Amino acid sequence: MEARNILRFLFLFLCVALMLLFTWVHLPYAPPYANELLDCATNSPWCTSKNRLQSKQSNLLKEPPIPTSHRNHASDTPHHPLDPLTIQELNKVRSILSSHPLFKSSTYALHSVDLEEPEKALVLKWEKGDQLLPRRASVVARVNGNSNVLTVDLSTGQVTVRETGLPSGYPMMTIEDMTTATWAPLVNGDFNRTIIQRGINLADLACLPISTGWYGKSEENRRLIKVQCYSMEGTVNFYMRPIEGLTVLVDLDTKQVVEISDKGSNIPIPKAANTDYRYSAQELHQVMNLLNPISIEQPKGPSFTIEDEHLVKWANWEFHLKPDARAGVIISRAKVRDSDTGELRDVMYKGFSSELFVPYMDPTDAWYFKTYMDAGEYGFGLQAMPLDPLNDCPRNAYYMDGVFPTADGTPYVRSNMICVFERYTGDIGWRHSESPITGMQIREVRPKVTLVVRMAASVANYDYIVDWEFQTDGLIRIKVGLSGILMVKGTEYDNINQIPNQENLYGTLLSENVIGVIHDHYVTFHLDMEIDGSDNSFVQVNIKKEQTSAGESPRKSYLKAVRNVAKTEKDAQIKLKLYDPSEFHVINPSKKTRVGNPVGYKVVPSGTAASLLDLQDPPQKRGAFTNNQIWVTPYNRSEQWAGGLFAYQSHGEDTLATWSDRDRAIENKDIVVWYTLGFHHIPCQEDFPIMPTVSSSFDLKPVNFFESNPILRIPPNVENDLPVCKPAASG
Amino acid sequence: MEARNILRFLFLFLCVALMLLFTWVHLPYAPPYANELLDCATNSPWCTSKNRLQSKQSNLLKEPPIPTSHRNHASDTPHHPLDPLTIQELNKVRSILSSHPLFKSSTYALHSVDLEEPEKALVLKWEKGDQLLPRRASVVARVNGNSNVLTVDLSTGQVTVRETGLPSGYPMMTIEDMTTATWAPLVNGDFNRTIIQRGINLADLACLPISTGWYGKSEENRRLIKVQCYSMEGTVNFYMRPIEGLTVLVDLDTKQVVEISDKGSNIPIPKAANTDYRYSAQELHQVMNLLNPISIEQPKGPSFTIEDEHLVKWANWEFHLKPDARAGVIISRAKVRDSDTGELRDVMYKGFSSELFVPYMDPTDAWYFKTYMDAGEYGFGLQAMPLDPLNDCPRNAYYMDGVFPTADGTPYVRSNMICVFERYTGDIGWRHSESPITGMQIREVRPKVTLVVRMAASVANYDYIVDWEFQTDGLIRIKVGLSGILMVKGTEYDNINQIPNQENLYGTLLSENVIGVIHDHYVTFHLDMEIDGSDNSFVQVNIKKEQTSAGESPRKSYLKAVRNVAKTEKDAQIKLKLYDPSEFHVINPSKKTRVGNPVGYKVVPSGTAASLLDLQDPPQKRGAFTNNQIWVTPYNRSEQWAGGLFAYQSHGEDTLATWSDRDRAIENKDIVVWYTLGFHHIPCQEDFPIMPTVSSSFDLKPVNFFESNPILRIPPNVENDLPVCKPAASG
Structure with a gap:
């Protein structure tokens, strides 16, 4: 019996050794070395892997290298109390x-x-x-x-x-957590066997680290991640070639495979054809007329300055701008100059995207857990890649770099992480023509020029474009654009007519064997308002139908504005209602305009979506900050992250919803407004193989903040001031 | 007795004669003469009045004359079946x-x-x-x-x-109706007495013709209008100086004063100070930094062509564009070229703004009737004034003129009524960067360039900017911007602290003695869709929460897309709901994509407002087309105007709501979609004396219309293609 056991052991040992050898040979890339990171600034800490790609896949990757920053940050020093660490x-x-x-x-x-x-x-x-x-x-x-x-x-x-006192959850992953997680399965024989059985060369494997969320006991007391893989064969857009149903549970601390679930062996890997989106990979025939070059031009240069690296001054605005590993972009101390008094007036102490929540709508084994919190789990800023000059931002843009530490604390530079540019879109700031009725010959029109701060985070497949747009009339528009690549599901179907009940597809058939799974996106913004000072109140101005009394008027009804000052947090847990509408004002009750209106700003929602998940569903408990569109909390230094400081695998005890349910007083206090911008996304074929940008926004808009229209004095455009341009020499 | 009667008569006669003489001497302007109209093309038919203004108010009107069109339309001939009358x-x-x-x-x-x-x-x-x-x-x-x-x-x-068979209502007013209405009160002694008693010089009087709506018997069987007046003393922005409470009811056919209501003699005329919005009238001091010149430049010229005056061809789009006296802009036969097949595919047969509804929310005597229908009463196109090059539209815009008849049929030219321009805003068509997780060095971004068709209608005080924006990804965005000047109410108050109950103000105190009255704006669009042919269906894709069954999944819930094809009109009377959301598809059930999805476009709402008025309120009966946000009707040649062909004083028997309630079959038929874009407007001080533009939009977006992303092949911007610009010589 003992000899047999030894033989068994030897056999197993050999198997494992062979598998390890095989894996090592086919290992797509080696882990990055921290000491190389600062040199390899642009793409660190994963830049070492690009060598692999450039050598192994030179046929696929013909793009020129992405330019690195020309700025040397080694001697940067802080100037402002809010400047990021140098x-x-x-x-x-x-x-x-x-x-x-x-x-x-x-x-x-x-x-x-x-x-x-x-x-x-x-x-x-x-x-x-x-x-x-x-x-x-x-x-x-x-x-x-x-x-x-x-x-x-x-x-x-x-x-x-x-002391955090947090009962659950882990910190945001490091980039190293994510990359090591994706290699972990490769040392597992079962995993490699499965891959080979599916007909995939291990060298073509691309794996993604997918946060597990939290669903109960099995996720407790260990930091876990799920890894799913794709075939890169024949395309850089491996996202369209899922190895469906294969999920590897990995312990992030031990880097060990905990469990492999393989339920998709009958599902083919979708074809590579027509998935590459790169310009270099397109067929040359053009059916669309090419457009003549078009550009926003400012030959006298931009009108903004950036003092001391972070203080942006433009037109009547001034604000502090910095990159952040978790939030992406942080705008602080936003102030606008009063056009009457010349005084710089506080508008917002701090604004940033606090958390994202992206639940997918497929309850099956390989999908149910996909309920991302992109800031608290992945680092919204860590995923903000260098912007592409001329395409991500117009020609006249200024670029700001980020400086972040690797897991061992070594700093590296993320170049071109944020851009700042002036925008003229052809839109109109204000206008009036006198009409035939009055017969006066008046036509006064002012062009609208704005300042945009932009970043684009690529959280694996998806790309989020976040814009903070400042207008001279005092309005701030916060816009989120969604582009990038869908997270798709493999299927045996290649035509809808094969599918018994299309509703059970959990999405749309986008191409042969590819389902775009329905999902939502929520981006929750932390808006620490500061309307002429810290103590502000939140007023819900309800628009209410009023019936006239008998004989009062030929009208039966009209709408009335009824102001309700929120006393405590629960008064300000707002669900938007088209048929019971309100305006949402943040006012300074101690400061009035000349005619007595309290000065304020309002939150102006536009298109949005609400989470409809069961409130007791584990992901919705963690994403409970999406239970309302608007919340208002008293300022609390520790309440920055809507999904909790330790959002990773949290149980949802430390969310905005928990804080708000304390129902603290918020009247005439230092308050923070939270707004959630939502999207329902039922994919369509146009989203394949890459999605045209979809965007939505909301505004912070002055409401009786100024005594009158603050942009009366801006001049109209006149021909003599505009640039003189000619086509490029090459054109 | 007889002698006394004769004396009385003589006395009265003298009084009236004196009043008439006085009125004649002070009469602000003479009626225009139709035979002068064609010469006086730009501003006809009211251009004769400008002489008065230029002589009498030369101190107020220093602007250069508005340029007239350089195009001679006398020999225009039609080329396309939809070309407007020449x-x-x-x-x-x-x-x-x-x-x-x-x-x-x-x-x-x-x-x-x-x-x-x-x-x-x-x-x-x-x-x-x-x-x-x-x-x-x-x-x-x-x-x-x-x-x-x-x-x-x-x-x-x-x-x-x-035969119209219409039981009520009158046609759209002519410009002559509107101008003559404003003079009618001036021959009335009582009216003039009141004006003089209020301390206003008759020469400073500016009056507006305000459609009466319909409230019952007193409005029946005669075509009526209400005239209200303002003081022009010291400002061109007379709208801010209402002679509050004075309303003159005029018969539009007889031109006689029917009734004068004067209930505001105790209300002061607000001051002229700070109301002029013209650049020439501004004080010179600037507290805002002036912006450097900025412009959208296309030195190789625009990429669109306009064939035969009306056929616009740009990138993958082709459509017929024409001005219309009632709708403003009509887009017809919009087709997009398929990027795979090169085929031009039908998207929309005809799209235009069919009606507007603008109810004010004040039930008192001088305000309750203000419930405008700007297209059917005033002519949305008739009020679209010449656009200001460089300010209303960017430098690279093309302008189209309108040709309309006066009341006697004489044609005149409205120059620069519509502009067409290519827009680059710095926005992103699509993008993807590979992230540190995958380590691939990819960054592909495409700039977004669009084509905009714009007009701006000035319906007396208000300015509506209507944009039709075409994207290369197949999306059409329809955007309405509101600017211009508020319709305000005089009040005795000059500070809120004097007001016992602010809720009963019907608006906001904007300045001393000036209330901005709460109102709504609704613009209803007629969208005769033509998705690859005339026979289409309307599908409501409901996003529904689904609970998982016990043991099915760690998830408790997910969202499912449930498709409901509308069989009849009542199935497609849609109120938008944030917590019961849907997508709204117009599909061609006979045409499928390769994988079997029906080809379609979806209506994508964004920010909007719903009318909350009592359904039995007379204005809401007439504006019943705003009872839902979306309606779908079978195509019917006679159903073009949502408020009825004869909207003026109509009783609401001929609205979209009436047609839709017939509940006709709409499945797989030639169907028309109607979308209403709404705004609640609680004025704020920033809207005084002229409003910064507020806008909202909705989209028509391809949904499985293309086999895949149709803009994969557009090239990125490269530096060598972009224009070479230098500052203007004067700069």
Whole structure:
């Protein structure tokens, strides 16, 4: 019996060894090395993998290399209390932590290293020329399987461990978490066997790390991820070639495969044909007339300046702008100059995309868990890739880089992460012509020019374009565009007429064997308003039908505006209603206009979607911040992330919904407005193989903030001022 | 007694004579003469009045004259069956009618003279090169107090009287109706006395013709209008200086004052200060930094062509475009070229703004009736003034003129009524970057360039900007912008703290003694869809929460798309619901994509508002076409105007709501979709003295219309193709 056991063991050992050897040979890429990262700035920390791609797939990747930033950030220094940590500061944090007892002789990973913003009161008091406020870093680190939140004082070197008291959840993944997760299955024999059985060359494998969410006991007490893979054979758009039904559960801390679920062996891998979206891969025939070159031109240069790297000044606006690993873009201290008094007036202390929630609508084994929280799980800013000049932003754009740390704390530069540009679209700021009725010869029209701050995050397949657009009339438009590539499902069907009940497809048949699965997108914005000061109130101005009394009027009804000041948080849990509409004002009750209206801004929703999932559904508990479209909370330093600080695998105890249910007082207080922009997406064939951008927006708009129209004095365009242009020489 | 009576009579006679003399001396302007109209093309038929203004108010009106069109339309000939009537044709209609028995020895006015479009089947068959289809004019004329609808055959000269069978309502006013209405009060002594008592010089008077609506017996059997007046003293923005509470009821046919209501003698006329919005009237100090010149540039010229005056061809789009006196802009035969097959495919047979409904929310005497229907009462196109090049449209715009008849049938030219331009806004057509997760070095982005068709109608105070924007991905965005000047109400209050109950103000105190009254705007679009042919179906794709069954999934719920094909009109009376959402598809059930989806377009709402008025309120009966956001009717040649052919003073028997309630079959039929875009407007101080543009839109978007993304092949921008620009010499 013992000999037999030894033989069994040897046989198994050989099998595993062979598999490992095979895997190693076919391993698509090697892990990045942290010490190479700073040199390889543009695409770090994964840039090492590009060598593999350039050598192995040179036939597929003919694009020129993406330009790196020409700015050297090594000597950057902070100027403003809200400036992000610089390379020098990040290095200092790394050095302080490496000598701290907690990190000594331990494996650790830094999940985030951000500026710990000084107290709001101090920032509000701070003026240019004042001494910079003490610089502190807020660090989230995993050490020996535990999550820690630390404050590192950069001047004293002191490290303070903060108590989070969070019962569940893990920090945002590091890029290293994501990349290592995608290799983990490759050392698993069962996995490789399955791949080969499906007829896929292991070298053609592309795998994605998919956050598991939380559904109960099996997800508790370990940090898990699900890995799903695709075939890259014949296309760079591997997303369209899913190895359907194969899900590998991986422990993110141990990097071990926990479980493999394979329920799709009967489902073919969809074909590669017609999936490549790159220009270089297109057939040459053009049926559409090519357009003549068209461009936004400003030969005298842009009208904005960026002082000290982060302070944007344009027209009547001034605001602080910085990249953030989790939020993407943070706008702070937005102020607008009053056209009457010349005074700079506070509008918003801080605005950013706080969390995303992207639930897919397929309850089956390989899909039910896809309920992404792209900021708290993946880092919305970490996924914001360098923008493409001339295409992502117009020619006249300015680009801002991000500086982030890798898991070991080494800083790297994400170049061209944000762009800032002036926009003229041909739209009209205001106009009036006198009509034939009055016979006066008047025609006054002002063109609308705006300033746009943009980033584009590519969270694996999807691309989110986030714009903050500032108008001279005081309006701020926040717009989210969705493009990129669908997350699709393989199917045995290649025509709808084969499908007994189309409703049970969970989506749309987009191409042979490809289903675009129905899903939603929610982006929740944190809008810390500051209307002429911190103490503001939220007023719901309800538009209500009023019946006239008998004999009062030939009219039976009219609409009346009824103002309700929200006393506590529950008064401000708002579901939008077309047939019971309201305006939503944030006012300063202590400041009135000349004729007595409280000064304010209103939140103006546009097209949106509401989450319809069961409130008790685990993903909806975690995404409970989408239960309303608007919430208002009293300012609380710790309430920044709508899905909770530790959103990864959280149980939903630390969301905006939980905070708001405390029902704290919000009248005439420092308040934060939260707005959720939603999209239902039933895919259609036009979304294949890449989606034309769909966007929606909402506005923050002055309402009795100014005494009168603030853009009366802007001049009209006259021919003599406009640029003189000629076609390009090559044209 | 008799002597006393004679004395009384003499005294009264003298009083009236004096008043008439006084009025004549102070009469602000003389009526225009029809024979001057064609010469005075740009602003006719009211251009004669500009002399008055230029002489009397030269201090207020320093603007350069508005340029007239350089195009000579005298020899225009029609090329396409849908081309509007030319000057020659309008003259022919006039000549045919003048010799017709109905018009002989009668006073008459032509309220509209439009092309009677040929039968749809004939137009669909017609191709360029074919003989032009017989040209007919559709004429609405008032003769001796009766409304007549006539067809005039332009080749045979035959005139056919059509039976409308309409129990109520009158045709759209002529410009002459509107201008004569505004003078009518001036020959009334009581009126003039009131004006003088209010301290207003009669020479400073500006009056507006306000459609009365219909509220019962007192409005029946006569064509009425209400006239309200303003003081022009010290400002061209007389709208801000209402003579509150004074309403003159005028009979439009007899031109006689029927009744004067004066209930505002205690209300002061608001001050002129700070109401002028013209650039020339602004104080010179600038607190906002001036912006550097910015422009959309296309030095190689636009990429669109306009063949035969009306056929627009751009990128993959082709459509017929024409001005219309009632609708403003009509887009016909919109077709998009399939990027796979090269085939031109039908999308929409005809699209236009069919009616507007603008109810004000004040039930008091001088306001309750303000419930405008701007197309059917005033002529949305008649009010579309010449656009301002460089400000209303960008530099690269092409302008199209309108040709309309005056009340006696004389044609005149409205120059620059519509503009067409290509737009690049810096937005992104589609994009994808590969992320750190996959490590592939891909960044593909395509700029979005669109084609915009624009007009701006100034219906007295308000300005409506209507855009039809065509995208290369097949999407059509229809956008309405609101600007111009509020209709305001005088009040004794100059601060809110004087007002006992602000809710009863019917609006917002905007400035001292000025209330911006709450109102709604609804624009209802007629969208005669033609998805690859005439027979289409309307499918409501309902997004429905589905609970999973026990043990089915860790998920409790997901969303499912449930398709409901509308069988009859009542199935397609749609109220939008955020918490019971749907997509709204117009499909061709006979045409499927390769994988079997029916080809279609969807109506995609964005921000909108619903009318909340009592359904039995007289204005809501007349505006019943706003009772739903979407309606679908079977095509019926006579159902073009959502508020009825004779909307003026109609009782609401001939609206879209009435037609739809017939509940006709609409499945797999030639169908028309109607969409209503709504706005609630609670004015704010920023709207004073002129409003920054507010806009909203909806889309017609391909949904499985194409086999795949139709803009895969468009090239990215490259530096070498873009224009070379330098600042203007003057800069």
